[in-house]
Amino acid sequence: MVDQAYVKKIKAQLHQAGFKLTPQREATVVSLLQNETGHLSAEEVYLLVKESTPDIGLATVYRTLEILTELNIVNKVSFNDGLIRYDLRREGAQHHFHHHLQCMQCGKIQEIHEDLLHDVERLVEQQYHFEVQDHKLTFQGLCADCQRHNREVKAAAAQEKKE
């Protein structure tokens, strides 16, 4: 279920930076991998890790997430709910962090892994002389499910009016 090769790679990255992959850190990484698109907060990661490693402390989770952020294995993201959320970069996604679709009705967060910004980044570099290293892009709007749901509600209301 979890990509062991990726865990190994992360272990190597930690070692190279002078950190060890302790059982707590490994359990944290595994939880993140098992919820790759979960956009988990520190607390949520903590609760998940606790299932496999019950006596881990919340502070350790915070410290691990901080290390993973430093190593650019995860990115901090925020969807304006007051929490920092931790989002795993995909293996190999060195220069292209994925994009998000945030539904303002149901709150669901979808991911887009296609690189949509290549041309825009070239333009920014040329026009604003800004050297782009990374980006964060979130679209806010209505997901397909909520659009359908709204259409149905609207149709039902029209029907009722007619009767």
Place this chain on the structure above:
Amino acid sequence: MVDQAYVKKIKAQLHQAGFKLTPQREATVVSLLQNETGHLSAEEVYLLVKESTPDIGLATVYRTLEILTELNIVNKVSFNDGLIRYDLRREGAQHHFHHHLQCMQCGKIQEIHEDLLHDVERLVEQQYHFEVQDHKLTFQGLCADCQRHNREVKAAAAQEKKE
């Protein structure tokens, strides 16, 4: 210095939503307008407003910023420093929130008011069936000043090596 017509418009928006433009609220709006690209935190807004309205409370600033957010006059933004920052939407920028360039070296935040995402949004709507209402886009990298600075440092180091 401050666009009075815009203040009036905001006043009208508040009224329409059932709020009053009290002196405290007006002072807060004016401070935001005077620092349109300042990406101020609540605390920073508070300190600025205090200059003109010394006995305003921090809670009032928070409450005002919350109202302005609801009315889509400001947007909350976050640059991963743990603070919520409040960014004035431009008058008329109903459907297009501006973009940000965040320099990872000096921390400066630049704004881009050109709409760069029109085509990308069409693509998202067609391909992902997501109805885009708004977006948040931040590029992270090196601003022109820091690039120049780095080149100079590098050149000086090379020069020193030669001598």
Place this chain on the structure above:
DNA sequence: TTCCATGCAAACTATTTGCAGGGCC
């Protein structure tokens, strides 16, 4: 032994809330 890493608890910081008072319609 040395050094990193841990869990716990305390500290800290940003933000929110409760409440009594005050002003305006």
Place this chain on the structure above:
DNA sequence: GGCCCTGCAAATAGTTTGCATGGAA
């Protein structure tokens, strides 16, 4: 009078830090 708004202080919530302990090299 009723209602919204305010300032203050207290409460809350997320995150960070200090410290004594423990384990691996």
